[in-house]
Amino acid sequence: MKSNIHTYFNRTTSAAPLAIFRIGFGVMMLYSIIRFAAHGWINTLYIEPQFHFSYFGFTWVQPVGNATYLIFALCGLAALFVALGYKYRISMLVFFLSFTYIELMDKTTYLNHYYFISALSFLLLFLPAARYFSIDTLDNTVAKDENKQTPQIPKWTIDSIKLLLGVVYFYAGLAKLNSDWLIKAMPLKIWLPSKYDIPLLGNLMEQEWVHYAFSWSGMLYDLFIPFLLLYKRTRILAFVAVVVFHVLTRVLFPIGMFPFVMIVSALIFFDSGLHERIINYIRRLLLPLKMFFIPLSRKRVPKKAMELKYKRFILPILGIFFALQLLLPWRYLAYPGELFWTEEGYRFSWRVMLMEKMGSAQFKIVDEDGKSFYVQNSDFLTPFQEKQMSYQPDFILQYAHFLGDHFTQQGHKNVAVYVDSYVALNGRLSQPYVDKAVNLYAIKESFQHKSWILPFNDEIKGL
Amino acid sequence: MKLRNLVLVLFAAIAIGSCSESEDDGVATTTDSFDRKALLENAADNIIIPALQDLSDDLNSLKTSKDLFIATPNQANLDELREEWLDAYMTWQYVEMFNIGRAEEILYSFQMNIYPTNVTDIQNNIASASYDLTSPNNNDAVGFPAVDYLLYGVATDDLSILDTYTNNTNAQGYKDYLSDVIDQMDSLTTAVLNDWTGSYRDIFVNSTGNTVTSSVNLLINDFIFYYEKGLRANKVGIPAGVFSTTPLADRVEGFYSEEFSKELALEGLQAVDDFFNGRAYDGSTTGPSYASYVTELRTNSGTSDLTTAINSQLATARAQMNVLDDNFANQVNTDNSLMTRTYDELQLATVLFKIDMLQTLNISVDFVDADGD
Numbered sequence: 001m002k003s004n005i006h007t008y009f010n011r012t013t014s015a016a017p018l019a020i021f022r023i024g025f026g027v028m029m030l031y032s033i034i035r036f037a038a039h040g041w042i043n044t045l046y047i048e049p050q051f052h053f054s055y056f057g058f059t060w061v062q063p064v065g066n067a068t069y070l071i072f073a074l075c076g077l078a079a080l081f082v083a084l085g086y087k088y089r090i091s092m093l094v095f096f097l098s099f100t101y102i103e104l105m106d107k108t109t110y111l112n113h114y115y116f117i118s119a120l121s122f123l124l125l126f127l128p129a130a131r132y133f134s135i136d137t138l139d140n141t142v143a144k145d146e147n148k149q150t151p152q153i154p155k156w157t158i159d160s161i162k163l164l165l166g167v168v169y170f171y172a173g174l175a176k177l178n179s180d181w182l183i184k185a186m187p188l189k190i191w192l193p194s195k196y197d198i199p200l201l202g203n204l205m206e207q208e209w210v211h212y213a214f215s216w217s218g219m220l221y222d223l224f225i226p227f228l229l230l231y232k233r234t235r236i237l238a239f240v241a242v243v244v245f246h247v248l249t250r251v252l253f254p255i256g257m258f259p260f261v262m263i264v265s266a267l268i269f270f271d272s273g274l275h276e277r278i279i280n281y282i283r284r285l286l287l288p289l290k291m292f293f294i295p296l297s298r299k300r301v302p303k304k305a306m307e308l309k310y311k312r313f314i315l316p317i318l319g320i321f322f323a324l325q326l327l328l329p330w331r332y333l334a335y336p337g338e339l340f341w342t343e344e345g346y347r348f349s350w351r352v353m354l355m356e357k358m359g360s361a362q363f364k365i366v367d368e369d370g371k372s373f374y375v376q377n378s379d380f381l382t383p384f385q386e387k388q389m390s391y392q393p394d395f396i397l398q399y400a401h402f403l404g405d406h407f408t409q410q411g412h413k414n415v416a417v418y419v420d421s422y423v424a425l426n427g428r429l430s431q432p433y434v435d436k437a438v439n440l441y442a443i444k445e446s447f448q449h450k451s452w453i454l455p456f457n458d459e460i461k462g463l
Numbered sequence: 464m465k466l467r468n469l470v471l472v473l474f475a476a477i478a479i480g481s482c483s484e485s486e487d488d489g490v491a492t493t494t495d496s497f498d499r500k501a502l503l504e505n506a507a508d509n510i511i512i513p514a515l516q517d518l519s520d521d522l523n524s525l526k527t528s529k530d531l532f533i534a535t536p537n538q539a540n541l542d543e544l545r546e547e548w549l550d551a552y553m554t555w556q557y558v559e560m561f562n563i564g565r566a567e568e569i570l571y572s573f574q575m576n577i578y579p580t581n582v583t584d585i586q587n588n589i590a591s592a593s594y595d596l597t598s599p600n601n602n603d604a605v606g607f608p609a610v611d612y613l614l615y616g617v618a619t620d621d622l623s624i625l626d627t628y629t630n631n632t633n634a635q636g637y638k639d640y641l642s643d644v645i646d647q648m649d650s651l652t653t654a655v656l657n658d659w660t661g662s663y664r665d666i667f668v669n670s671t672g673n674t675v676t677s678s679v680n681l682l683i684n685d686f687i688f689y690y691e692k693g694l695r696a697n698k699v700g701i702p703a704g705v706f707s708t709t710p711l712a713d714r715v716e717g718f719y720s721e722e723f724s725k726e727l728a729l730e731g732l733q734a735v736d737d738f739f740n741g742r743a744y745d746g747s748t749t750g751p752s753y754a755s756y757v758t759e760l761r762t763n764s765g766t767s768d769l770t771t772a773i774n775s776q777l778a779t780a781r782a783q784m785n786v787l788d789d790n791f792a793n794q795v796n797t798d799n800s801l802m803t804r805t806y807d808e809l810q811l812a813t814v815l816f817k818i819d820m821l822q823t824l825n826i827s828v829d830f831v832d833a834d835g836d
Binding site: 041045109111184186189190191193194195196197206208253254255256257258356358359360362367371372373374375376384420422423424427428429430 | 496671672673674677700704705706707708709760761763764765766767769772810813814815817818819821822823824825826833834835
């Protein structure tokens with residue numbers, strides 16, 4: 001057994017799939033950043049709001065005024081360098097840090113796919129993705145020396161990406177094993193009929209059997225696609241399924257770049273022959289520019305590869321990384337109550353598109369004279385922030401503290417903050433959400449169960 | 464896999480995917496079980512246009528009695544003028560929520576019903592005799608609240624009010640301002656009405672898609688905005704002091720006439736009820752509405768009845784409002800707890816509209832622009 005493991009970690013394979021993965025990743029991240037900026041979201045999401053919702057322990061990560069644009073520029077530039085394979089380790093590190101910083105600035109914008117990008121870029125930090133077809137190794141990039149073999153890299157480095165993708169899909173599938181999704185076809189029963197205006201598919205979207213078909217096939221797709229991609233005989237069919245599935249989700253839902261990221265990522269499952277052909281194709285495109293590259297190429301001093309040199313550290317680090325990936329989604333079991341209702345342990349778990357949840361939260365400020373008034377949320381929050389805040393308890397608590405501090409500063413004494421809130425989940429009528437007799441200003445944020453969330457008067461069975 | 468095939472597949476994926484990124488004009492290409500066009504036609508032909516028509520007629524009568532009053536400022540003409548003003552103000556309650564099309568472009572409701580009206584601005588305008596009533600700075604010096612002040616608030620009793628329009632050194636200034644404000648209200652209303660009876664009606668009823676700019680979505684967003692702000696907050700919540708440390712009795716609608724705030728609020732609530740349920744302005748028929756849309760969607764998805772819950776909450780709010788003094792300012796000063804209770808009942812319906820109804824309709828909301836997952 002031990003020797004099996006040992007042999008596995010010494011096995012090598014072509015560097016081509018990882019090189020293509022690096023290029024695809026870099027290009028898509030660069031495009032994502034440009035798209036984000038072009039929509040004006042840097043301003044509306046990070047600069048305009050007067051208050052930001054922080055992750056517990058990360059209140060120190062804040063937007064930095066107009067310099068926030070520089071963080072995005074840095075992130076985009078790093079993505080470009082990653083794609084080019086220029087100073088790969090540094091570029092990847094800068095990308096990982098800047099992208100993660102951006103995501104930590106305000107949890108209002110939390111998306112599973114942003115978390116996926118952060119996790120993936122952390123993993124890529126340790127992988128030899130620029131060993132081949134990169135500026136860092138320019139001598140064999142443009143004019144390929146036919147005698148030169150494609151460099152070899154450890155096989156586990158490519159497998160680790162497959163593992164991460166597999167975890168994302170499989171856990172997304174597990175999360176769908178619940179009665180709302182499978183028995184009630186919720187929330188698709190709410191979402192799909194509202195797509196009545198989509199060309200061709202519009203009519204179909206209103207049929208009940210379609211809602212069930214989508215729910216069940218979505219669940220089966222997520223659970224099985226990693227294995228179907230791994231198995232050579234089903235791979236091409238599985239890839240077609242990947243394309244169809246993600247394009248469909250892109251058409252039906254506003255999910256930005258995520259479908260494209262997943263489609264391109266899935267290419268990693270193919271044999272290196274395909275990636276060699278892609279590289280040869282790009283090489284031919286670059287050929288006219290050859291003269292610019294040749295003078296730049298340099299004889300490289302053969303250095304021991306990083307993933308080999310620091311293998312003793314890298315493997316344990318990635319071991320812990322994957323252990324966390326596998327365990328974090330189960331942390332919800334440590335909390336009482338319905339996960340969808342309390343959202344304690346909901347994030348960072350690949351729970352995607354499971355809930356149609358909306359809320360309304362009216363905050364009441366009471367001072368020591370017993371005088372009280374309601375807050376107009378629009379005075380402090382953007383509509384997007386208000387929407388997200390209204391049904392997520394940690395947002396509600398943080399906002400209550402912000403309000404308490406604000407009105408204390410304004411000269412109110414002994415401020416108490418209460419909330420009158422309602423939440424509707426997956427088509428159930430709205431119910432009171434937070435105990436309105438609890439002074440939220442006196443409650444500290446922690447990972448403890450939030451006992452002030454009122455019980456969910458229904459049951460969702462399953463994982 | 465052949466590289467060419469792969470490139471083809473990826474290209475097609477990107478092409479299909481990015482098509483859906485672009486905004487379309489909101490014209491749906493399919494028909495389905497619920498006829499959204501019929502909903503919009505009912506709203507336009509039986510509710511919005513008739514209400515605007517009626518308001519326009521009322522404002523014409525208001526103009527006539529205003530001309531009479533200016534020519535002969537006596538008690539009889541003042542009474543007549545006040546009556547016409549109230550008539551039009553009541554009709555306005557059926558129009559304010561439709562901040563769509565031309566009304567939105569010209570900021571119609573901002574020029575018709577911003578209160579409390581700003582007495583200093585009005586007095587300055589009268590004194591200077593040069594003013595641009597369309598200027599945003601004058602939004603709180605025009606419309607129904609300004610006329611309320613001019614007819615009831617310029618002096619302490621009717622005799623002194625009449626005196627203002629007869630013997631005051633600047634009587635002509637007051638007459639001119641009263642006249643200009645009413646004429647302006649009439650011409651704004653005519654502009655909005657003409658747009659509806661002209662080209663806008665057809666554009667409106669054909670925009671049945673689910674996009675941020677389609678009529679189906681704009682109309683319901685406007686409706687909810689009105690219910691929450693124009694009705695719940697402005698008419699009841701703000702005077703009751705729910706958003707301030709102390710009650711603000713001077714913020715009631717029709718503050719100077721001192722007797723119509725309840726009547727106006729009840730009418731506003733009726734307008735909300737009628738629109739939600741698709742009741743025609745003249746009360747004769749009931750057509751396809753957001754209520755019937757919500758009912759159908761919830762029946763289809765097997766979720767509990769929402770329309771009944773909304774209607775019964777509106778009825779509860781109405782019952783609570785009926786208990787109040789005719790003049791909300793009196794109510795605030797005598798027993799404000801009844802005011803805040805009315806606010807609470809109105810708020811419960813806000814929750815049903817904003818959360819349950821919007822979740823059921825799964826409307827593309829106009830205010831959130833970001834990716835989801």
